[in-house]
Amino acid sequence: MAKSKVAVVIVPLPTQSHLNQLLHLAAVLSSRGLPVHFVGSATHNRQVRLRASGLKPSAAAKIKFHDLHSSPIAAPEPDTTNANKLPTHQKPALMAYMELNSPTCSLVRELSAESSRIAVIYDRLVSPAVKDAVAIENVESYAFSCLSALNLFCVLWENLGRPFDVEGEINRWPSVREFFPVPALKFIATTPAHFDERDGDIYNTSRLIEAKYIDLLRREEIGGGKKQFTIWPIWPRNLHDAKSRHECLEWLDLQSPRSVMYVSFGSTISMTKEEIGELAAGLEQSGEKFIWVVREADRADIFAGEGRGIELPVGFEERVRERGIVVRDWAPQLEILAHRSTGGFMTHCGWNSCFESMIYGVPVAAWPMHSDQPLNAILLTEVLGIGVVVREWQAREEVVGAAVIEDVVGRLLSAEEGAEIRKRAEEVSAAVRKSMEEGGELCRELDGFIAHITRD
CATH class of the missing domain: 3.40.50.2000 (Glycogen Phosphorylase B;)
Incomplete structure (x- = not known):
């Protein structure tokens, strides 16, 4: 049996805003003829399908969902008294996903035997879940950021001690330390060792809106010389x-x-x-x-x-x-x-x-x-x-x-x-x-990414 050329495995972080972004990316990639596998707990796969806002059922139906076994997920009530509104009650879901390394690796290993290349796209905030999967020989990995380029750059830049000067309005804005609790900053900026071996980064934005900060993220001090792709996957034509x-x-x-x-x-x-x-x-x-x-x-x-x-x-x-x-x-x-x-x-x-x-x-x-x-x-x-x-x-x-x-x-x-x-x-x-139309900037970025992962 001949191997397929490439398959895509997507590993999200289990909160609605992150699930939604990666579901739409899965739909866009599957619409281009790529086999796409969406990995998660049975609970969160059910959630993301139920709330597939803006996607026609036919688009979601092309995606292969894999319900992986996870630890029981507690569901504490939201704390309305929390002054900074940070959704700390979501932590049990995040911790459950951090334990998905072994079943994710087993799935990717099985798929890798059937495909010449596997592209694993994972939310950068749940990178421990792909530790062993990304080490498989014919696997390439891409970290997906669900934050704006402005936010991601500011967090990484400040965490590194502002290693270079940046001109413009950023210097008159407050530090991200005024917006993010310290544990949240550390969570975003601290990555496991295998993160450095990723093949590229995907930013969920548009150069039209955030060109300056995308370019700053490309700098060696921040991006580490990895390939960069700017893809915002929610397309107006996909409405119900x-x-x-x-x-x-x-x-x-x-x-x-x-x-x-x-x-x-x-x-x-x-x-x-x-x-x-x-x-x-x-x-x-x-x-x-x-x-x-x-x-x-x-x-x-x-x-x-x-x-x-x-x-x-x-x-x-x-x-x-x-x-x-x-x-x-x-x-x-x-x-x-x-x-x-x-x-x-x-x-x-x-x-x-x-x-x-x-x-x-x-x-x-x-x-x-x-x-x-x-x-x-x-x-x-x-x-x-x-x-x-x-x-x-x-x-x-x-x-x-x-x-x-x-x-x-x-x-x-x-x-x-x-x-x-x-x-x-x-x-x-x-x-x-206009940037979303055929030949527009966002389409070119998507085409470039697909051409890269399907290259000979």
Whole structure:
């Protein structure tokens, strides 16, 4: 039996934002005819398939999922009192994945006997899980970064003691030590010995947005001379067919263009009762239309029983029912941002949300909560000028009042300032979309990576 030329094995970090990025990369690679194997626990493979936002079922069906045995994954409740909002309750899932080295190696060894080359793409934050797999003779390995290039560069550069000078705005921004807890910085910057033997790095971004920081990551002091690829894999053409639309999209169909504020803080943020009350009051007082995703932060195992219900102020939903929708399940974020009626996005500035807002030209109300999010917010508001700040990072321990929420929503949706920001957001969107077209920068990078791993 003849060997196939190349197969791809993808090993994600088991939090939703990281799972999502690597699932979309798997879908893009499989759409180019490559056999792609997605590795993880049964729990997280089920999770990523259930939440395959923006992917048609036919695209996900081409990916081969492998449920590897892992230790039982505890599911502690999110801590809403955690001042820096870091999702420490997700640690059990991460630790379970750190133990996947042996079953991952067994799978890759089996596949390597059937293929001339195996390309193992792994989230750089879970590199211990591929320690033995990447040592197999016909295996090449590529570390995938789910952070923005700006964030990854700043973390690595500062961890190395700023080994060279960098010109520009970075010198007036706060140190990453103000954004990341020290253990998180060490976790990102510290890598096992086999990491140095990787064949290349994949950055989940675009040169159009972050060329300066991609070039800095290429420097020998940071990148170690490895091959570099810049691939942002979520493509607008992969959105679901209309027949599977969420009910909130039908409500959006009835609204005026650019008239709705979309409010969502991702899958790892838990807000206190006071914060929720102020946000509800601000949305109500604004008089503007909105879709608000009200969910508890994901547990390490999202299927481990019912989470606590999020209580909204008494009578809130009834009072705003003519102009607002509360979504308590998983929301189709890509479809919401792509909708003509969506005029603003109040976001925690996770990297997925940032880039998705850029694709669809939706101005942001930036409300960063922890780690990489403050620098992402700076990139959107100060560098690109496509958003406004809800709360300055220096005031992160203060509760954002209803009046602030009301003001920000009005500025983005109804004020002249919002119109100017929207114009810039639309310009960024047009440029990003062009880069995704055949022959565009992102397509060239993807083609270059595929040509590299399938070379003779």
